[in-house]
Amino acid sequence: MADDALTLESLRNQIDTLDQQIHQLLNERAKCAQNVADVKLAEVAPEERASVKFYRPEREAQVLRKVKDRNQGPLSDDTVAHIFREVMSACLALEQPLNVAYLGPAGTFTHAAAIKHFGHAVVANSVDSIDQVFSEVESGEAIYGVVPVENSTEGMVNHTLDNFIKSTVSICGEVELAVKHMLLVNKSADTSKITRICAHQQALAQCRNYLDKHWPNVPRVAVSSNSRAAQLASDEVGTAAIAGDMAAEIYNVDVAVENIQDSAQNTTRFLIVGREQVEPSGEDKTSIIVSMRNEPGALFSLLESFQREEIMLTRIDTRPSPTEKWAYLFFIEFEGHQDEPAIQRIMEELSERSVYMKMLGSYPKAAL
Template structure:
């Protein structure tokens, strides 16, 4: 055995020993998770036990990153722990998560990033069905897009918050990288049509004009559906992400064709539970008001007076007759905090229709 082989053997033996310790600790953690479930069931009484605690998981992931010393990056370590928590939570209660399908969409990728791969993915054909599935209790949670850094707010999602009585339980951001995909039988020089969701066409507009100015753009319900169609048709291409490549057996003709390199989408987690404070939270509300002089000042003045920072405000027609508008507002803080309670109280006293959509931890990953 050479000196190099001897040195490598020592290191590999150390790795094997560490792996055994990790394995023992993983099973100890899983056993502890099972006991948590038993305690919840024992003391919950007739109420349904809540197994998923978004504020608790956010705190755990933040502590993981804070104590990380490297060489692994903070977020990489947090992703490992995210999967450990996902596996352990599945021992307590397997979660069914609804998302806008079919399989292979960015929304499914967001669901897996937030809940881990041990959650059961449930693809829905429309955003309406995602909301309905969660409200009916057929899915424990739902994942919906709310805004894109390039194209702005997902207005249909905002409209659905008015119709359904659900809570926002969390948020996450996902980097969006679009690829141009084709099947093995398609000649790159003979592409006649490209399938994609209309939002993806918008996010790749300049690249498409420069590279495929005369090719038909066919807008469909999701990028994953476009990838499925492109996998079956000669002469077709699709704009989609990494998940669609293996799922539909396509190859990447061009990578990262989005016009903005920092293109990202923010997603919200839908549920029916109130989430406790995590220490670093956001609150979302929906307000309805008539269009009259000073209405925007009336809505925003309490935030300034009580020192609450807004992170997002969006206006939508209320569709209630007359000139009424919905205001979707995100701001820092939790509904249990005194200053936030003062803001909400002032808004309610102004005879404004107010709907608290939820307080939830800020995105960690």
């Protein structure tokens, strides 16, 4: 027993020593980040300092990939990457706090996506609609915005796609978030006396099988967001909500049942929008909008350029044209960066063949 106690004490002392070293290195990294900010500001005239970029999406993606590549455990690649994500977030806040708009209220999955992508040091501001996220970024009120673009079970978020048609913002990044729905109730609630279940309409759809099996006779009420549903559950003993664990914490409600989503692979993808173009990171995607002439072979003509250049398409979706009856816009996403010669050749061809083409941006593939 004495030997065991001595071993345990020595291990704890070793941990204390390592913690001290980690702490010192964290502060050294933070000072280095501050020096980076000083160098950037010194390189421009005083009147131009407000426009200096401190956050570089391609650089952060490269750092996170390196973290995962060199990791040898026992911590998982994603765990180590999340730790470094928070370190970078805290260091960046010393250079320039990031103001990011997201579809609120607080506790939505879009809020969680913003924290996952930018870290907890970000200044996350809730807005009421996807339109407003785009407006906040366009006006400069927010440096970046976070909007949902597709769900693995419910498909594309058409409202987001429609905003890209009229907006001047660019896509600067992407983040994927595993959607884990919880059944939330008031802390004083008796689950046998629940009179209604509230959630956003997409969450109700994503949990349809579970609700049909376990709560077939309880009315389901669609509300503006899952966070709004959690608010209602917090205020009303007879109301249950479907939302995530972040909403449960913020609105102080109990988790009655975890993981009630019908698909274990339920994932939502979000896009980061900003006002600048992003430099190549080495592993990138590009998104465009194209409208082809209404003639035979138009779609084949559109795709043929990508096949010839051996560029992998990752998504194609269509939306009705806002200006022409029975005409459609193609939202196309593919691997590569717009600065690459092959991509530039494709863009030149599409410009010549299409009625309308808009570059939405090139951005790093999700690193987390």
